[in-house]
Each structure stands twice: as C-alpha cells, then as structure tokens.
Amino acid sequence: MNNFTFYSPTYFVFGKDTENETGKMVKRFGGTKVLIHYGGGSVVRSGLIDRVKASLDAENIPYLELGGVKPNPRSGLVYEGIDLCRKEGIDFILAVGGGSTIDSSKAIAAGTVYDGDFWDFYCGKYIENALPIGTVLTIAAAGSEGSPDSVITKEEGMYKRGATGDAIRPKFSILNPALTQTLPPYQTAAGITDIMAHLYERYLTNTTEVEVTDRLIEALMMTLIHEGPRVIENPNNYDARANIMWAGMMAHNNAVGVGRTQDWNSHDIEHELSALYDCAHGAGLAVVMPAVFSYVMNHDVTRFAQVAVRVWGCKMDFYHPEVTAKAGIEALRSFLISLGMPKNFAEIGAKEEDIPQLVDVLCNGNGRTGTLNGFVTLNEEDCTAIYKLML
Ligand code: NZQ
Numbered sequence: 318m319n320n321f322t323f324y325s326p327t328y329f330v331f332g333k334d335t336e337n338e339t340g341k342m343v344k345r346f347g348g349t350k351v352l353i354h355y356g357g358g359s360v361v362r363s364g365l366i367d368r369v370k371a372s373l374d375a376e377n378i379p380y381l382e383l384g385g386v387k388p389n390p391r392s393g394l395v396y397e398g399i400d401l402c403r404k405e406g407i408d409f410i411l412a413v414g415g416g417s418t419i420d421s422s423k424a425i426a427a428g429t430v431y432d433g434d435f436w437d438f439y440c441g442k443y444i445e446n447a448l449p450i451g452t453v454l455t456i457a458a459a460g461s462e463g464s465p466d467s468v469i470t471k472e473e474g475m476y477k478r479g480a481t482g483d484a485i486r487p488k489f490s491i492l493n494p495a496l497t498q499t500l501p502p503y504q505t506a507a508g509i510t511d512i513m514a515h516l517y518e519r520y521l522t523n524t525t526e527v528e529v530t531d532r533l534i535e536a537l538m539m540t541l542i543h544e545g546p547r548v549i550e551n552p553n554n555y556d557a558r559a560n561i562m563w564a565g566m567m568a569h570n571n572a573v574g575v576g577r578t579q580d581w582n583s584h585d586i587e588h589e590l591s592a593l594y595d596c597a598h599g600a601g602l603a604v605v606m607p608a609v610f611s612y613v614m615n616h617d618v619t620r621f622a623q624v625a626v627r628v629w630g631c632k633m634d635f636y637h638p639e640v641t642a643k644a645g646i647e648a649l650r651s652f653l654i655s656l657g658m659p660k661n662f663a664e665i666g667a668k669e670e671d672i673p674q675l676v677d678v679l680c681n682g683n684g685r686t687g688t689l690n691g692f693v694t695l696n697e698e699d700c701t702a703i704y705k706l707m708l
C-alpha cells in the first residue's frame with residue numbers, strides 16, 4: 318500500500334425529511350447570505366426548493382436563486398454565478414440537485430474568490446480557496462456531494478474537464494433517499510452505472526497488497542448488483558435507494574481509493590462523449606467501460622479475474638484466467654444493459670466519423686500531451702481502437 322493522506326470533512330445528514338435541516342446546516346457552517354443553485358426544474362416541480370427555502374426562512378437567512386444548470390454543466394452559467402455572488406456579497410453556495418448542479422456550484426464557489434479566470438482550475442491549477450458549499454442531493458450518481466472534484470464543459474472547444482481541491486469539498490451534504498424517487502428510470506440507471514465506474518476506476522490499480530480497499534470496493538459493487546434491479550423494478554423502494562445513495566457517496570469520497578494508484582481512463586474517454594453528444598455521463602460510461610476493460614485486460618488478467626470471481630460470481634479457470642477475466646467484463650456489460658443502459662455508440666447518439674475528432678480532443682486538447690496515464694498508458698492509436706470497440 319502507498320503512503321496517503323485522507324481528508325473528508327463533509328458533515329452528512331442522511332434520511333427521510335432531512336432537507337428540512339438545510340437552514341440549520343447553513344447557519345452551523347457560517348452562511349449569512351446564500352445563493353441557491355439548481356438545475357432544469359425538477360427540484361421546483363417536486364416542491365423541494367420550497368422546503369429548502371422555508372428552512373432558510375426559519376433561520377432568517379436571506380438567499381438569491383440561480384437555476385438553469387444543464388446536465389454536463391457549462392462554463393457560461395458559472396461566469397454568471399460568479400458575477401452574481403460578487404455583486405450581491407454572497408458568502409455561501411447551496412446546491413440543490415445532482416452532480417451537475419453541485420459541480421457548477423463548486424466552480425462558482427472557487428471562481429468568486431479567485432482573481433483570474435475560473436477555467437484555470439480546469440487546466441490543472443489546484444483550488445486553494447472557495448466560498449463554503451452545502452448540498453441537498455437529488456440523485457445518487459456522481460458522488461460530488463463528498464468529493465473534492467468538479468467537472469465543467471467549456472463551450473468554446475466543448476472541453477469537458479475536471480478541477481480539484483479540498484476547498485470545494487462540501488461543508489455539509491443532505492442525503493434523503495426519498496428525493497431520488499422522482500428520477501426517471503434511465504437517470505436512476507445512469508447513476509448506478511456512474512457509481513460502478515467510480516469503483517472500477519479505483520479497483521484498476523498497479524499497486525499491490527491493497528486488500529482492505531479491494532474488499533471495500535467489492536462490497537460496494539455487490540451492493541449495486543443487489544440493489545440496482547430492485548430499484549428499477551420498484552422506484553419507490555426507499556431502502557434500496559438508501560443503500561445506493563450511500564454507496565454513491567462511499568464510492569467517490571475516496572475512502573476506498575486511498576493508498577493505491579487509480580485508473581480514470583474510462584472517465585476521460587467518456588467525458589468526450591458527453592461533451593460532444595450531451596449524453597448522460599453514466600450512459601456514456603456503460604458503453605465505454607466494457608470496451609476499455611476488454612482492451613486493457615491483458616495488462617493484469619489476474620486483477621480482472623479476481624473481480625470476476627469475487628464480485629460477479631464467475632468460476633475461476635486456473636488454466637485460462639483470461640477466460641474468467643473476460644466473463645467478468647461480459648457480466649458487467651449484461652448487468653448495465655439489464656438496467657436499461659445503452660450498449661453501443663449508436664445508442665448514445667455517437668458517430669463513427671467523429672472518432673478522429675474525439676481522439677484529438679481527448680489526447681491533445683486543453684493542455685493534454687498525447688497520452689492518458691491511467692492503469693495503462695493509452696496513446697491516440699489505443700484510444701481510436703477503444704472507440705471502435707464501442708461501435
Ligand atoms: O436539471 P434537473 O431538472 O434537476 O434534472 C436532472 C437532470 O436532467 C435530473 N434529476 C436530478 N435529480 C432528479 C432529477 N429528475 C427528477 N427527480 C430527481 N430527484 O437528472 C438529470 C441528471 O442530473 P445531473 O445532475 O446531470 O446528474 P449526475 O448527478 O449524474 O451528474 C452528472 C455530472 O457529474 C459529473 C459528470 O461528468 C456530469 O457532468 N461528474 C462529477 C464528478 C465529481 N464532481 O466528483 C465525478 C463524476 O465522475 C462525474 O464526472
């Protein structure tokens with residue numbers, strides 16, 4: 318196991334009706350004037366935003382609102398939010414929604430207290446300072462409620478890139494699984510797929526002797542395999558949603574990823590798809606993961622066979638471990654399809670003729686230098702071959 322530091326200061330409030338605690342939490346973490354940031358309107362239609370506002374009113378905390386965050390959030394609204402926060406003297410950002418809303422909130426929080434262009438953070442500059450952020454989560458997926466990361470798309474060039482810094486870890490996150498019951502099944506499934514991807518990105522490591530994190534990751538994967546079909550069958554299954562929601566947080570606050578190298582090639586390869594075609598991030602990952610894993614499997618057949626046996630229940634073929642490894646990848650593919658996720662390029666609206674453009678932006682755009690450096694180093698030729706496997 319490698320040396321590591323681990324810092325996860327978010328205060329979690331989990332369970333039914335917990336959104337009514339929002340005002341108290343904002344007060345506890347020092348907010349005196351709040352920007353409520355939200356997406357395309359689901360939180361308005363569900364009445365959630367009214368309950369959140371009532372809880373702020375109860376604590377006499379003034380607020381402004383900025384809605385309109387799109388899935389795969391864009392830089393334009395971030396600039397608008399930064400201007401608004403500076404002009405109005407906002408000192409706390411409250412994200413009410415999913416990963417896109419939280420990520421947009423994090424970008425505004427960092428950009429408001431930074432002299433330069435907030436996009437610098439999405440070109441590799443570490444985020445040292447930000448306004449405090451709180452979240453009321455409405456979808457189990459991105460894990461942004463406990464992560465130090467934010468992913469934004471810059472309209473010019475359609476670069477979808479991430480930024481990081483402990484300063485943007487939420488001060489608190491309110492997780493009421495019942496809020497996710499209004500999700501369309503496709504979004505529920507895309508969320509489960511994203512959580513599964515966060516687990517695979519950590520599982521695929523070149524570090525040896527990491528039994529504790531291997532086993533934690535496997536437990537979370539098995540939870541998704543158990544709960545995924547239950548929640549698709551019955552969207553009102555609170556307990557299944559609760560288990561998925563906490564798994565989503567655990568998968569991405571890095572408790573299960575410490576002390577080991579991680580992959581993240583699948584995420585980079587997917588981000589170009591959701592940037593260009595505006596597909597759901599999880600849906601893109603459903604197509605990307607089996608292709609990437611099949612391509613890199615021979616780098617460490619033992620690891621792929623291990624997850625196949627321990628998580629997917631495949632039988633170990635000691636003479637041909639590659640057969641077991643492949644069976645595990647096929648089990649993942651079948652599981653995602655069974656949840657309603659797409660299986661190929663066409664089903665997410667992607668086109669073969671765009672592959673050269675996708676590969677160029679992926680490998681060379683926005684400061685990249687020709688390769689992706691995850692579990693396996695991938696060059697342009699590799700990435701082209703991987704996109705072709707998705708056809
Ligand atoms: O915008 P509204 O109207 O709220 O609708 C949203 C949106 O259309 C809808 N939705 C959310 N909660 C709902 C609901 N509809 C009904 N009922 C509810 N309770 O679902 C749609 C998707 O929302 P979004 O916030 O985009 O989902 P998600 O949480 O999957 O976030 C995806 C974004 O997170 C990034 C992705 O790249 C993508 O841009 N990621 C962020 C990470 C991070 N910050 O740590 C890590 C991830 O790997 C990921 O890359």
Ligand code: ZN
Binds near residue numbers: 459511514515584598
């Ligand atoms: Zn993700």
